[in-house]
Structures are given as structure tokens and as C-alpha cells.
Amino acid sequence: MIDHNFYLVITKMNQEYFMRLALEAAKKGDWPYGAVIVKDDEVAAVAYNTVQRDSDPSAHAEINVIRILTAKISKPTLEGYSIYTTCEPCPMCATACVWTGVSEIICGVSIQDLISLNQAQIHISCEEIIAKSFRNIKVTKGVLKDECLALFK
Ligand SMILES: [Zn+2]
Numbered sequence: 001m002i003d004h005n006f007y008l009v010i011t012k013m014n015q016e017y018f019m020r021l022a023l024e025a026a027k028k029g030d031w032p033y034g035a036v037i038v039k040d041d042e043v044a045a046v047a048y049n050t051v052q053r054d055s056d057p058s059a060h061a062e063i064n065v066i067r068i069l070t071a072k073i074s075k076p077t078l079e080g081y082s083i084y085t086t087c088e089p090c091p092m093c094a095t096a097c098v099w100t101g102v103s104e105i106i107c108g109v110s111i112q113d114l115i116s117l118n119q120a121q122i123h124i125s126c127e128e129i130i131a132k133s134f135r136n137i138k139v140t141k142g143v144l145k146d147e148c149l150a151l152f153k
Contacts, residue, residue, distance in 0.1 A: 014041060015106055018084045019144045021046060022108075023151070026061070026086045032151035035061035035085040037069050037078065037102075044081060045069035061085060062093035066100055078102045086148040087114060088141060094126035098133040106140045108148025117152050 018036050021043065026034030029048030037044045047064035051057055062085050070076050082104040083089075088111045089097055097105055111121045130137050 015084075015140070015143045018043070018082075019086070019106065019108060019148075022061075022084045022086050023144065023147055026148075026151055029061060033061040033085070033087055035065040035083060037065050037081050037083050039081045045072065058092065060090065060093050062089050063096055066096055070100065076100065082106060084143075086151065087111070089126045091122050091124045091126075091129055094124075094129035095133075097126070097137060098130060098135050101135060102137060104138040104140070106143055108141075108143055108145050110141050113145070113149060114152070117149070119152060 018038050022034040022036045024034065025036065025046050025048045026032045029050065030052035031049040033049040035048070036046050045065050045068045047061050047068055049061045050059040050064060062083060065083065066078065069078065069081070078100040081102050083097060083102050084106045086108045088107045088109065089105060090111070105126060111123060111125060114121050115123060127139055130139065
């Protein structure tokens with residue numbers, strides 16, 4: 001039997017590993033946001049914000065990573081996948097997560113954290129979007145929060 005604390009330590013190590021990949025991706029973005037989608041502890045897709053270079057206001061890291069993966073697997077749904085994102089998904093991205101049916105959202109900083117740094121944000125948490133939807137998506141916040149916040153300084 002696996003010790004429960006051991007399981008928690010391994011989970012935290014995995015979460016930090018994938019968040020570091022999202023952080024690296026964020027550094028390539030037009031704005032410092034990165035996202036990684038993972039299934040069975042393997043990276044399925046990586047993306048970052050391309051709003052400026054694509055002249056596309058919807059080209060957030062989460063939308064981009066979802067589009068890359070759903071095109072790759074030729075399916076619009078992502079049940080069983082986890083999305084790692086350096087910042088909590090905005091209402092548009094949280095809604096996209098609902099439509100694709102990702103199983104879990106793991107984020108670094110919260111929308112509230114970014115508002116505290118005077119970043120332009122819509123003040124609705126991803127939990128609020130999920131709560132009003134037909135999905136039950138697990139949300140974990142604060143993974144490598146300081147590193148994710150440092151992208152904005
Ligand atoms: Zn977004």
C-alpha cells in the first residue's frame with residue numbers, strides 16, 4: 001500500500017514539473033502566459049499567448065493549447081486530460097475548458113493575484129464558471145505561484 005503522504009509528495013513534484021514547462025512556454029508568449037496539457041503524466045501539448053502575432057484576441061495560451069491538441073487528436077473533447085496554466089483561466093478560457101471537458105485545471109497565479117498587480121483581467125474566477133456549468137472540474141491553484149507572478153515583474 002502506498003503511503004498517503006508519499007502520494008501527496010509525488011503529486012506535488014509532478015505538478016511543479018509540468019508547471020515549469022508552462023513557465024518556459026510563457027516566456028515565448030506575447031504576454032507571459034503559458035499552458036501545458038497532460039494525460040497519464042505525459043505532455044500532450046504546449047502553447048503560449050499569441051494575441052499580438054496572430055492579431056487574435058482569443059489566442060490565449062489555454063485556447064491555443066486546446067486547439068493544438070484537439071486538432072492533433074481530431075476530437076473536440078479532452079476528458080481525462082489536465083491543463084496546467086501559469087495563470088488561472090479567464091472566463092473565455094474557463095468556458096473552453098468546460099466545453100472540452102478537461103478533468104482538471106492546475107494554475108499558478110489567480111485572477112485576483114493579477115488584478116493586485118494591475119493586470120487587465122475579468123474578475124470572475126474559473127470556479128465560478130465551472131460551478132454554473134454542467135461539468136465537475138477539479139481546480140488547484142498556487143502551484144509555483146511566485147515563479148508565475150515573477151513573469152509579470
Ligand atoms: Zn484566457
